[in-house]
Amino acid sequence: MKNPTQEIEHLREVISKNQEKLIGDILQHVEIYEIKEEQYNKMLVALNKYTKETFRITKAIEAQEIIEKVLITRLT
Numbered sequence: 001m002k003n004p005t006q007e008i009e010h011l012r013e014v015i016s017k018n019q020e021k022l023i024g025d026i027l028q029h030v031e032i033y034e035i036k037e038e039q040y041n042k043m044l045v046a047l048n049k050y051t052k053e054t055f056r057i058t059k060a061i062e063a064q065e066i067i068e069k070v071l072i073t074r075l076t
Helices: 004-029 037-075
Strands: none
Touching: 004 037
């Protein structure tokens, strides 16, 4: 197993590559094959913002599901 710092860095790189691929896929679907670097960077910043927010929401949902499962298990 990698040390925790390396593992975190690796996961961040994977997320970054996935975000870049998503932007490329979206641009391809709307048949845009070239954009300015400034526009691309703005898209990355926006996608990163939404990724972080989605992660927070996902974690909140998971926590709520655990709470509900514990309550249901205790009640039955």
